[in-house]
Amino acid sequence: MARSLSHMLLKGISGLSTASSTRTATGSFVQYGRRFSNTNDSDTHDDFKPTSKLDSSNLSLKDIVEQDIKENPVMVYMKGVPDLPQCGFSSLAVRVLSLYDVPLSARNILENPELKTAVKAFSQWPTFPQIFIKGEFIGGSDIILNLHQTGELKEKLKDVTVNQEKSQ
Secondary structure (H helix, E strand, O other): OHHHHHHHHHHHHHOOOOOOOOOOOOOEEEEOOEEEEOOOOOOOOHHHOOOOHHHHOOOOHHHHHHHHHHHOOEEEEEOEEOOEEOOHHHHHHHHHHHOOOOOOEEEEHHHOHHHHHHHHHHHOOOOOOEEEEOOEEEEOHHHHHHHHHHOHHHHHHHHHHHHHHHHO
């Protein structure tokens, strides 16, 4: 009986169409921690529409990059955010820097292609993440890892950690 039942089941499955469906669900969904929407809701009030803080400021992107680097002792331009990096190199940079318990500021370059271009132009460096410590461009995750392994990163971040402890 089991044999005939399995035979009927397989015969039924083989008779199904193998063409893939082209239907698309509409609405919003979350994937990899990011919210996506494929609907254009004309009823949404302007107050609830997504905005970009970069777009609403009167500063140029170059000025924003300069301000970020000046105001943040450790600034990382990365793919994703420190809590949810979107690439292995960004993840490595965050993990290495987190070993030093320093305040870490970051911008997600995936959210704004123009910011990504502005950062590349500012540093004259083509890849991400890009790490700045006390206003100085250091490099990417490979350089941070090398500095960590040789002990140089501890020295570069010493003042940042000391200043942070004094202010608390």
